[in-house]
Amino acid sequence: MASTAATRSLADIPTLAQLYRSAGHRHVSSSTSDFPPSAAINARVGLVRGDITKLRLDAIVNAANKSLCGGGGVDGAIHRAAGPDLLTECRQLGGCPAGEARITRGYRLPAKHVVHTVGPIYDHADPQRSERLLRSCYEESLKLADTSGVKSLAFSGISTGVYGYPSTDAAQVACETVRKYLDRDISALERVVFVTFEQKEVDAYAEMLP
Template sequence: MSSAAATQSLADIPTLTQVYRSAGRRQAASSTGDFPPSAAINARVGLVNGDITKLCVDALVNAANTSLSGGGGVDGAMHRAAGPGLLAECRLLRGCPTGEARITRGYRLPAKHVIHTAGPIYDHIDPQRSERLLRSCYEKSLELADACGVKSLAFSSISTGVYGYPSMDAAKVACETVRKYLDRGSSALERVVFVTFEQKGVAAYAEMLP
């Protein structure tokens, strides 16, 4: 269970605008090649290297399994921090198909809600199918957040652990999908945060973010 002293408020999470400014970087075009720089989007997107279970946001996106029964990695950490109430509510949902998303309360987490999404196991024979499913995880999570009135949302890195999705490829999908969603102009989300435990993960997202 996280203590209040260990939590990180939204105000402490740098936006891309602040990241670029502190690094003395200009906002260059994204490595995805599809998006011009956008000051408006960069002010709504954050990037942090740390523990997602400590973030004081409206909702955390959990990289769950299809049974929603908890597991290792971020999923296990989320359940441990939230306490047994999270698993009890997850059991009532009767699972989550790959590429879909479900929402629960946050229980002992500093976040109000947890959005659980089941990412794909990376398929080296059919990577396009893996990409479609991973993209759907982000889309469905964003749509569910908007439908539930969530204003601030933090994503863990979906499918890059034991599911084997290459980190750079996964970061590209995540950044493209979030950018396209926010570019529609209909979302009420005020802040979307990408969270990684490892410094190399920060580099992967920073390379892909416009």
């Protein structure tokens, strides 16, 4: 069993609605102009600075590589925190192409499940293809979570580490894709959480999400 000493439950993660009401966050016009502000969506989307491996949710999303066998960054941290049984299950999945997603148990993690998605290596010669694949990562992760009965799901930035996707552009893709998915009103997801490491990234997401 995972230690709960430093974990954070859903009750500890502020929603956008709560952030906008706080003194440190002012709701401004979104850079995603296609979407008007939505109180209902803002109550279902959370934003937190911290360690995704410490979140006690139904599922967290791993920015995995195609082998699903662990690596650096968030991927390595999730595998270390989950323990060796995660790697054993991942090996049975036979890998995962870029833009797709797979789900496993969480093992020693506070989260019950891990959704593994493989982001694109950013291609400066073909940024549109990179964007399509990144959008697919979020869409497929959300769909898989829904069909697996997940009610609360956390994302860290996909492809923004060694894969080189520009952080601001990646955040906009993430925000737009999650908003479109939740707007369809077919999702049973009760909370989608964005997890960042730095306060400036929290501010960036808060401004991008309508």
